[in-house]
Amino acid sequence: MRPLARTVPRTVRMRLTLLYGSLFTASGAALLAITYLLVRRNTVKVRVPCVGLEEKDCRGQLLDMPGIPDTADPIRTLAEQQHHALVREFVLQSGVALAIMLVVSLALGWLVAGRVLRPLRTMTTTVQRISARNVHERLAFAGPRDELKDLADTVDGLLGRLDAALDAQKRFVANAAHELRTPLTLERALLEETLTDRRPTLEAFRATFERILEISVQQGRLLESLLTLATSERGLESRVPVDLAEITERVLAARPETAAGGPRLYPRIAPATTAGDPALVERLVTNLVDNAMRYNVPGGSVDVATGTRDGQAVISVSNTGPVVPPEQVARLLEPFQRLDRSARDGGHHGLGLSIVHAIVLAHGGTLSALPRPGGGLVIRAAFPAFLVPSSIE
Template structure:
């Protein structure tokens, strides 16, 4: 019994989809054929028996009509019975032969049909196997009716498109990062070479050179820290906890050196769910960006609160006029409004880090250029109450 069950499991769990479909088609056809032949056999057998009963019913005692001799009646019954048995047996044998032939034919037809059905999948599989980083621009572009296979092919094409865009963005990011790191390295090399070649250099000139090298090194450290924060944000969150945006914004505002700018906080409690360090970095980057790209005597407005079931922090600043079509570009890494100006070691990573942290928190980010100059950025975080409800569930 155990060997039979093992054999049955092997037959019902084939290794290929085509064989699985063939077995399914064949078994279904064989089962339906067996039921049809059984019904036909029962109907023929029943009809033959009824016909014999009606034909020789006058031979039964107690019925009206002429009564032949008993030996003749018995011989007639035996003859009819033998004829019926021979007919039923012949019908059974012929039905079993037809069933066996049609079962073989059904498995063959099932194999051909399953191959035809799975042909688009084989084409898709071959194309996907052929696609690599060098030709990721290729697409499946499956033709035919809008069915499940066409929808699957379109989904895979969409995935390849997103992967292509991600690889392009990655290459662009690496190129920009290499450029940002190569520039200070070139300056460091020039300063060191100048100090070594200057035979008359005194302690003051060497001290000045060391000071410039230290400043460049600090800028590189800030750049690497920003890159690490960006990578950590894009990797997602390991844990979430309640974070009061008002308290975070208050700490950032108190630590910001605004100079002649006016910092105008309007902070209301807003309990968001997320990573405290990353959220504080987000608010700090928004405020730092608002202070750096401002005008003399301008203002920076920092607001927190709860709006429409979201914990919201928004930073608005005055500043130079930003073309509306440039706002989206400023959210990309290493992008600045004026590409030729690189002041105070600002590498154009601030807003890209803000967007990455917002995406990691499932937050909504909105950035708008103000008509009279400056930028308005709003980030809406999920409330911590939703986090508590999920943890409680």
């Protein structure tokens, strides 16, 4: 016995054709059955021969069947035979007409299904032709606002998001390659300078190696940041209760003492529990505080606050610093973006806020960044609050 999946037609056009034909056959058969019942139940006038009557009294005598008197049994029998013959002829001719119309309906169903599915075939051909090289193309389906138009618009929206994601990926790879190539070039230059020195000294070798070691540390930081960014964008595999207040206190306690004239920290810590990855949340808090301290002004300040607001666990970090144009704020949340591209920032590569953004998205939270009127930023990360279930005594 053949499996059912192999006996079902595979093309949508064939399935629609059979569906149209089946519906027509069912409705035609129902109409024929209803008509047959009506014909059988209705009174039919039947012309019968004149028996025992004069010719002048037999001029188109009509009898109603079944309203014929019981005394006219031969006449009644003949009328019933004529009526049954008429019904059989009606059913036979109707069946032939239904069979003919079934064939016609299948042919029309095939044509109609093909016309209905023509836009879908066009969209399929276009989507099959689109690849990474021409993902900028769109279906641009022109037609009435129906299901096919909605499908085409949805596919166009998906292609637009893929196009933007591919462009962002290309920029990310290019920026990462540039950031990795720069220290490698510097390392090579230092080594070549040392090798070409005809009278090298121990101090020269030591200075070169210390410089190369410093560059290696910076490369390690970059690779670690890239790994954290990739881990955050992949999402969370498990979640545990995380207290933003506890992590923030630990991060602030581990920071070195601020030098004289440097920014001052002003913490306002309140309980704020969410569910997530403690290591990623700690990296988020560290990046926010480091970013606020680094991009600051002499004698500036950094305000760090945690708490629960509107059913969300929130951490807010604001700092004094250089004036940030409002149109540049969104760019700072992207990888390898800095307010001043000419500055090397002591080996930092502009990944801090992009890692923060990725971690917030991985936890299902929201990140907002607003420039302060006098300079600096106010960055607020909000996570879904985790409610600790109360014990039942």
